[in-house]
Amino acid sequence: MDNKLIEGKIVAEFIKEDLKVKTAALKRDKNITPCLAVMLVGDNPASKVYVNGKIKFSEELGYKSIVKELSSSTSENEVLQIINEWNEDPEINGILVQLPLPHQINETKVLLKIKPSKDVDGFHPENVGRLVAGLPGFISCTPAGIIELMKFYKINPSGMNAVIIGRSNIVGKPMLNLLYQKKEFANATVTICHTGTKDLEYYTKHADLLIAAIGSPKFVKGDFVKEGVIVFDVGVNRIVDTTKKSGYRLVGDVDFDEVYPKASMITPVPGGVGPLTIAMLMTNTYKSANNEYLY
Amino acid sequence: MDNKLIEGKIVAEFIKEDLKVKTAALKRDKNITPCLAVMLVGDNPASKVYVNGKIKFSEELGYKSIVKELSSSTSENEVLQIINEWNEDPEINGILVQLPLPHQINETKVLLKIKPSKDVDGFHPENVGRLVAGLPGFISCTPAGIIELMKFYKINPSGMNAVIIGRSNIVGKPMLNLLYQKKEFANATVTICHTGTKDLEYYTKHADLLIAAIGSPKFVKGDFVKEGVIVFDVGVNRIVDTTKKSGYRLVGDVDFDEVYPKASMITPVPGGVGPLTIAMLMTNTYKSANNEYLY
Numbered sequence: 001m002d003n004k005l006i007e008g009k010i011v012a013e014f015i016k017e018d019l020k021v022k023t024a025a026l027k028r029d030k031n032i033t034p035c036l037a038v039m040l041v042g043d044n045p046a047s048k049v050y051v052n053g054k055i056k057f058s059e060e061l062g063y064k065s066i067v068k069e070l071s072s073s074t075s076e077n078e079v080l081q082i083i084n085e086w087n088e089d090p091e092i093n094g095i096l097v098q099l100p101l102p103h104q105i106n107e108t109k110v111l112l113k114i115k116p117s118k119d120v121d122g123f124h125p126e127n128v129g130r131l132v133a134g135l136p137g138f139i140s141c142t143p144a145g146i147i148e149l150m151k152f153y154k155i156n157p158s159g160m161n162a163v164i165i166g167r168s169n170i171v172g173k174p175m176l177n178l179l180y181q182k183k184e185f186a187n188a189t190v191t192i193c194h195t196g197t198k199d200l201e202y203y204t205k206h207a208d209l210l211i212a213a214i215g216s217p218k219f220v221k222g223d224f225v226k227e228g229v230i231v232f233d234v235g236v237n238r239i240v241d242t243t244k245k246s247g248y249r250l251v252g253d254v255d256f257d258e259v260y261p262k263a264s265m266i267t268p269v270p271g272g273v274g275p276l277t278i279a280m281l282m283t284n285t286y287k288s289a290n291n292e293y294l295y
Numbered sequence: 296m297d298n299k300l301i302e303g304k305i306v307a308e309f310i311k312e313d314l315k316v317k318t319a320a321l322k323r324d325k326n327i328t329p330c331l332a333v334m335l336v337g338d339n340p341a342s343k344v345y346v347n348g349k350i351k352f353s354e355e356l357g358y359k360s361i362v363k364e365l366s367s368s369t370s371e372n373e374v375l376q377i378i379n380e381w382n383e384d385p386e387i388n389g390i391l392v393q394l395p396l397p398h399q400i401n402e403t404k405v406l407l408k409i410k411p412s413k414d415v416d417g418f419h420p421e422n423v424g425r426l427v428a429g430l431p432g433f434i435s436c437t438p439a440g441i442i443e444l445m446k447f448y449k450i451n452p453s454g455m456n457a458v459i460i461g462r463s464n465i466v467g468k469p470m471l472n473l474l475y476q477k478k479e480f481a482n483a484t485v486t487i488c489h490t491g492t493k494d495l496e497y498y499t500k501h502a503d504l505l506i507a508a509i510g511s512p513k514f515v516k517g518d519f520v521k522e523g524v525i526v527f528d529v530g531v532n533r534i535v536d537t538t539k540k541s542g543y544r545l546v547g548d549v550d551f552d553e554v555y556p557k558a559s560m561i562t563p564v565p566g567g568v569g570p571l572t573i574a575m576l577m578t579n580t581y582k583s584a585n586n587e588y589l590y
Contacts, residue, residue, distance in 0.1 A: 108430060128427050129420025132468050135403060137420070159493045167475055173427050177472070180462055180487045187491040189498065192475045196482040198454045203484065 004260070006232070006267040008145070011152045012275035016061065019282055023062045026290060034289035035064040036094040036120070036282075037086050041079065041105065042072035047098045054096070057278050063285065066092065076105045080113050087115040094120035094285035117293060120284035122174070132177045136293050138284050140174040145276025146211065146232050147178060150185050153265065155209075155230060158187035163203050165220070165253070166213035167194040171234050175211055200224075212253035222258030231259060231266040234273050299555070301527070301562045303440070306447045307570035311356065314577055318357045321585060329584035330359040331389040331415070331577075332381050336374065336400065337367035342393045349391070352573050358580065361387065371400045375408050382410040389415035389580035412588060415579035417469070427472045431588050433579050435469040440571025441506065441527050442473060445480050448560065450504075450525060457483035458498050460515070460548070461508035466529050470506055495519075507548035517553030526554060526561040529568050 026032050036058050040051045051067065058065045068082060079097070086095050095118045101107050111119075116126040122140040130137030139147075150157065162179050166172035172192060179188045193203050204210060204224040210231050212220050217237035225231070235253030252269030260266055267273050287293055321327050331353050335346045346362065353360045363377060374392070381390050390413045396402050406414075411421040417435040425432030434442075445452065457474050461467035467487060474483045488498050499505060499519040505526050507515050512532035520526070530548030547564030555561055562568050582588055 108428075125424025125428055125430065125432070126421040127424065129423030129425075132423050132427060132472070133403075133420055133464055135420065159491055161493075167477070169428055173472070176475075177427070177468070180471075180489060182462070182489070182491065187489075189486065189488050189492040191484065191486040193484050194475060194477070194482075196454055196477065197484040198456075 004263060004265055006149055006153055006265055006272060008149060008267060008273055008275045009271045011149055012279040014152070015148065015276075015279040015283065016057075019061050019279075019286055022286060022290075026286070027062070030290075032289050033062070033064050034058075034094070034285050035066065035092050036096065036285045037066040037068070037089075037092045039068045039070065039079070039082065039095075039097045041070045041074050041098075042102045044100065047100075051098050054278055054281065057282060058285070061282055061286075063282070064091075072102045074102070074105070076109065079105055079110055083110065083113045087113075087118065092118065093288040094118055094281075096121055096281070118288060120281055120288060122284070123170070128169075128174065128177075131174055134181050134183065138288075138293065139178070139280075140170050141277045141280035141284070142171050142213075142234060142273065143175040143178055144280040144283075146175065146234075146273060147185055148276055148280065149232070149267070149273070155265065156185060157209055158185075160188045160208040161206055162188035162190045162209040162211070163193060163207035164190065164211045164213065165193045165200070165204070166215075166234075167192055168213060171213035172211075175213070214253045216253055217251045218253070218255035220254040220259060222255065222262060225259055225262055227262050228264045229259075229262060231263050232273055233267050233269050236269060236274060299558060299560055301444055301448055301560055301567055303444060303562060303568055303570045304566045306444055307574040309447070310443065310571075310574040310578065311352075314356050314574075314581055317581060317585075321581070322357070325585075327584050328357070328359050329353075329389070329580050330361065330387050331391065331580045332361040332363070332384075332387045334363045334365065334374070334377065334390075334392045336365045336369050336393075337397050339395065342395075346393050349573055349576065352577060353580070356577055356581075358577070359386075367397045369397070369400070371404065374400055374405055378405065378408045382408075382413065387413065388583040389413055389576075391416055391576070413583060415576055415583060417579065418465070423464075423469065423472075426469055429476050429478065433583075433588065434473065434575075435465050436572045436575035436579070437466050437508075437529060437568060438470040438473055439575040439578075441470065441529075441568060442480055443571055443575065444527070444562070444568070450560065451480060452504055453480075453482035455483045455503040456501055457485045457504040457506070458488060458502035459485065459506045459508065460488045460495070460499070461510070461529075462487055462489040463508060466508035467506075470508070474504075509548045511548055512546045513548070513550035515549040515554060517550065517557060520554055520557055522557050523559045524554075524557060526558050527568055528562050528564050531564060531569060 055065050095114050111123045116124045122138040127137040176192045179190045213234035233252035233254040238248045241249040350360050390409050406418045411419045417433040422432040471487045474485045508529035528547035528549040533543045536544040
């Protein structure tokens, strides 16, 4: 066993088993079966794979699921109307629109239409704002998963110098806003770096906790970090690998071979942060079904 | 003229004159008069002063205003009901509930009740989330005012090492989320420091741009900062001063006398950031009346 490695796969399995037990109890005690509705517009093959993975996971937990597959020529109005119906349907606890959407559909308009109390992806501005204010709400799944990993491995970021690379809406920004909260498994001093950052290495070299969410293969090199750093690598990048049957392999935003020797803990890619994302989506759906997010 | 000094009083006057002209045009061209509704619960003397100041300013601009003064024993339900009526009233463009509220009233519940499109204070989670996502919405007035000061004084934070001290919902958090955006007068690398920060001076000494929003008189000393730093002091603290008739004077969170010699630009207290807050509240109310914030 490698006790430097943060093994998301294992943690996701724990969460899955826990959700199975809780879901069975919810059915038994309150006669509620969590239900996730997923919309897939167009025929992006990667999106199909993601949606199938989510549906499979939800069924393994004993959830109900609804999948609506729509052609790539679907109008924005049709999409908005289905969301409206799902918003009003008391059987549905979680609504997920797989991104990206075809160009004729405004993604922001669609995300704004989802009722915040069913927005299990945590993308609606009301949920983003609740996260910032420290109010109950749905938290974007990847950052929520990183917090779960910290809890599991007893990594307490309080007082740490935490540095995030990347300002995306789904990872960098919510991660930032989670980590400085005056709460358990937070309370870090947090810096957000991005393409506009001058002298990135100045920040990364001083980081106690480094979260890379850039989308650039092996971007973070060994000399970017200090001895003892804790690293969460959110990147999932394909690079050519002729030794593989598929012709490629997955690597993170961190050059694992270079950074591993200096790190005190680090997530691998794949099997690190990735597996938590679906697990947190399912956790959010369970919480919605169990009415944990009303205010 | 002191060209180190960021004179918010002057900038607020410019904004005021501009709003007067725009308001007159809005009346003439669209027959719309901006209307701000303000609720004051209880008899906190400071709150009364603030509310009177806001009403006076709005009337000078030619706005309509509604003031609802309620006794300190008002129930939460009464407050929520009035907000509901204001939400539905097409004549009202901006709704403001003066904080703090008496203990029997849940502030969060009240803020959540205000329709985001009339939430000119920018406190509703939907507006906070819109700010984070870079979507149109109402921005909390003090941080919005600091951005206005930057525009006026041509301070471009892009690429700067910006450090914020304080994680309040009304200043620190929105300031953080504004400054890293990929936008004009933003795009800084931003660090948020707070009571949980270890070695605060490490961060402040490297800051190109320092924003202090702590609520602690003269907290930031000369040796906290580097030569050439740009300082925005959000603090407004009373300290005893027996030479004054009132017995006190106002000081910021920054020890002005110590920091001024090292700073390249700095806001005084009073007359720096403060005057912008009401000006931005009025700007938000105007924008609401002019329907600039729909999505």
